[in-house]
Amino acid sequence: MKHSTRLITGVGALAVSALALAGCSSGGTDGGSTDSADGELTPVSLQLQWFSQAQFAGYYAALDQGFYEEEGLDVTILEGAADIVPIDVLTGGDADFAISWVPKVLGSIEQGAAVTDIAQIFERSGTTQVSMKEANITTAADLKGKSVGSWGYGNEWELFAGMGKAGVALDDISLVSQAFDMNGFLAGDIDAAQAMTYNEYAQVLESINPATGELFQPDELNVIDWNEEGTAMLQDAIWADSDRLADDADYADTAVKFIKASIKGWAYARDNPEEAATIVTESGSQLGESHQLWMTNEVNKLIWPSTSGVGTINQDQWDQTVEIAMDTPNETGATVITEEPPATAFSNEYVEKALAELEEEGVDVIGADYAPIEVTLNEGGN
Amino acid sequence: MTAAPGSSTRARPPRPKDAPRGNAAVKRVAFGVGGVLLLVALWELYKAVGPAEGVVVGDLTILPRTTDLAMPHVWDMITRLFGETGSGRNAVPVWSAVLEASAFTLGVAAVGWVVGVVVGMLLAVLMQRFRTAESAVLPWIILSQTVPLIAIAPLVRRWGSQLEFGDFTWENWMSVAVIASYLAFFPVSIGALRGLNSPDAIHVELFRSYGVGWWKTLFKLRLPASVPYLLPALRLAAANAVIGTVVAEVSIGLRGGIGRMIIEYAQQASGDPAKTWAPIFGAIAVGLVAAGFIALLGVLLRRYRRGEVPA
Numbered sequence: 247m248k249h250s251t252r253l254i255t256g257v258g259a260l261a262v263s264a265l266a267l268a269g270c271s272s273g274g275t276d277g278g279s280t281d282s283a284d285g286e287l288t289p290v291s292l293q294l295q296w297f298s299q300a301q302f303a304g305y306y307a308a309l310d311q312g313f314y315e316e317e318g319l320d321v322t323i324l325e326g327a328a329d330i331v332p333i334d335v336l337t338g339g340d341a342d343f344a345i346s347w348v349p350k351v352l353g354s355i356e357q358g359a360a361v362t363d364i365a366q367i368f369e370r371s372g373t374t375q376v377s378m379k380e381a382n383i384t385t386a387a388d389l390k391g392k393s394v395g396s397w398g399y400g401n402e403w404e405l406f407a408g409m410g411k412a413g414v415a416l417d418d419i420s421l422v423s424q425a426f427d428m429n430g431f432l433a434g435d436i437d438a439a440q441a442m443t444y445n446e447y448a449q450v451l452e453s454i455n456p457a458t459g460e461l462f463q464p465d466e467l468n469v470i471d472w473n474e475e476g477t478a479m480l481q482d483a484i485w486a487d488s489d490r491l492a493d494d495a496d497y498a499d500t501a502v503k504f505i506k507a508s509i510k511g512w513a514y515a516r517d518n519p520e521e522a523a524t525i526v527t528e529s530g531s532q533l534g535e536s537h538q539l540w541m542t543n544e545v546n547k548l549i550w551p552s553t554s555g556v557g558t559i560n561q562d563q564w565d566q567t568v569e570i571a572m573d574t575p576n577e578t579g580a581t582v583i584t585e586e587p588p589a590t591a592f593s594n595e596y597v598e599k600a601l602a603e604l605e606e607e608g609v610d611v612i613g614a615d616y617a618p619i620e621v622t623l624n625e626g627g628n
Numbered sequence: 629m630t631a632a633p634g635s636s637t638r639a640r641p642p643r644p645k646d647a648p649r650g651n652a653a654v655k656r657v658a659f660g661v662g663g664v665l666l667l668v669a670l671w672e673l674y675k676a677v678g679p680a681e682g683v684v685v686g687d688l689t690i691l692p693r694t695t696d697l698a699m700p701h702v703w704d705m706i707t708r709l710f711g712e713t714g715s716g717r718n719a720v721p722v723w724s725a726v727l728e729a730s731a732f733t734l735g736v737a738a739v740g741w742v743v744g745v746v747v748g749m750l751l752a753v754l755m756q757r758f759r760t761a762e763s764a765v766l767p768w769i770i771l772s773q774t775v776p777l778i779a780i781a782p783l784v785r786r787w788g789s790q791l792e793f794g795d796f797t798w799e800n801w802m803s804v805a806v807i808a809s810y811l812a813f814f815p816v817s818i819g820a821l822r823g824l825n826s827p828d829a830i831h832v833e834l835f836r837s838y839g840v841g842w843w844k845t846l847f848k849l850r851l852p853a854s855v856p857y858l859l860p861a862l863r864l865a866a867a868n869a870v871i872g873t874v875v876a877e878v879s880i881g882l883r884g885g886i887g888r889m890i891i892e893y894a895q896q897a898s899g900d901p902a903k904t905w906a907p908i909f910g911a912i913a914v915g916l917v918a919a920g921f922i923a924l925l926g927v928l929l930r931r932y933r934r935g936e937v938p939a
Binding site: 297325326327328329330331334335338340425426427428429432433445449450452453454456530532533534537625626627628 | 785881898
């Protein structure tokens with residue numbers, strides 16, 4: 247009897263470990279998603295700032311639609327995560343290009359990272375402060391005396407600059423550290439919460455308003471848009487390794503091709519937002535379908551219509567970003583940077599080549615007649 | 629445990645002890661289920677009678693809000709498990725997505741646990757054998773646990789991605805397993821060292837007087853004697869491996885596991901508050917399976933479990 251129980255427990259233990267190992271081996275094959283069978287293509291890796299989501303729709307669309315392949319590139323998209331700094335991955339040589347916000351990178355550049363903004367994909371800022379209509383916060387000046395949410399980690403500069411411009415000191419508000427979700431705002435802990443137009447703002451609109459029993463409506467909210475307040479900073483840009491751009495002609499050539507195909511992907515996302523959202527969802531994003539489509543549409547609004555061709559770094563916007571980064575102190579008195587970034591911090595050389603080729607092919611890189619679609623959000627974003 | 633070796637038990641008639649033992653097992657299960665039910669009852673009770681705005685002392689919230697947003701009903705959480713993950717083509721029932729992610733996390737944690745146990749045991753044996761090794765290595769083992777996980781996670785991923793021998797390429801899940809093993813080896817090395825040193829001097833001297841070599845003493849005396857110290861250490865290591873896996877998944881963004889699912893569902897916390905709890909249940913399930921595995925291990929090693937000591 248004793249032996250039989252021992253046998254059973256032994257088998258049980260084996261079964262558990264076999265299960266465990268099976269779970270693991272199925273995971274092993276899950277990691278890489280490149281088919282690098284074709285030896286002719288140049289392998290290129292792109293490091294994103296966050297998980298797969300429609301914020302990066304253009305790159306996923308370019309991959310899915312074969313635009314990268316047409317340029318002879320075999321692109322691998324590396325997702326970001328909580329502790330992954332895209333610029334560190336780029337300078338560490340583990341990615342060829344990276345997507346990151348300009349102010350976040352300016353600090354790295356001052357600390358010695360040799361990287362160049364080669365294409366400014368987002369022309370407008372998606373950062374806002376959202377508040378309930380009854381709080382009556384419509385401009386930065388109204389933030390005085392309120393509890394104001396921010397994620398920190400470099401997401402706070404437009405807010406602080408906007409407040410500075412309106413004469414609201416940091417002591418005049420109570421700064422609340424905000425989480426991933428909007429629960430702090432919905433619970434009333436935060437009067438004016440930080441929200442990206444393409445993500446957190448939608449999260450509010452996907453939630454039930456206890457007062458009405460229905461989803462929150464845009465007319466129940468006030469939004470401070472930093473583009474209108476004049477303290478917008480440049481966000482998603484394609485960054486390349488400055489040293490490799492200077493020394494390696496092939497890399498510089500690849501950069502042009504990469505920008506060209508990426509812009510084509512963004513043009514696809516503009517003309518086919520539904521398909522682009524589906525492509526992103528099928529790449530493994532867990533966001534709900536209506537949320538994904540909302541994000542695609544809102545991101546399109548940050549890009550289109552473009553002032554001087556998608557990806558072009560407009561000098562006035564760059565200067566505004568640098569100026570805010572130098573002159574706006576945070577709650578500890580620190581600024582993003584203390585002096586002007588080097589001339590290598592951005593270059594229009596590559597994007598101009600890419601735009602010229604795209605225009606030749608008849609791709610609309612301005613989107614003058616772009617009109618956003620109407621997206622209906624469902625509860626929970628589903 | 630019966631102290632006598634197995635030979636004599638076979639002939640014995642069914643022990644009267646068997647009946648109360650069966651009852652004890654039922655009792656244990658009943659207590660376990662009762663504990664869960666009590667937690668559910670407490671949750672719902674507080675939700676029903678607690679103030680909607682929580683209990684706030686000064687500016688400090690000491691008890692949470694009781695709104696559906698902050699504390700969804702337990703039945704809502706369970707109902708949500710049987711709902712769909714979304715409305716699109718890829719939608720599957722939430723429980724099946726959670727189950728898949730849990731199996732993935734469990735697998736990575738198991739690899740991390742095995743690596744951690746092997747490394748921890750080797751270190752313990754090394755430290756037991758050489759006094760100098762103990763004074764040289766032990767402080768480093770303790771120091772190693774003071775390095776924050778979020779600092780080493782991206783480093784491990786980057787070092788790993790530079791490794792390549794022949795057909796072998798480093799996958800991201802291996803980085804997560806390494807981080808899990810980094811947390812798992814610590815209790816094993818400390819517990820095993822204590823266990824290996826636990827035999828009485830009189831026993832060690834007996835072996836010595838028979839001229840038994842160090843290796844044989846290790847296998848016949850020290851390792852069996854270390855089991856009561858080792859089992860709690862292995863249990864801690866299993867818990868550490870699971871936590872390490874989940875945190876490292878968040879940290880480096882490994883796709884497929886519970887860690888990432890927690891973050892992704894948390895983004896929907898405002899619109900779909902019950903859904904965020906689904907991966908948390910998954911994490912609990914992973915922890916239970918890991919603990920159950922160690923319990924099985926304890927049954928297999930029961931001959932050696934005399935007077936188990938808590939680690």
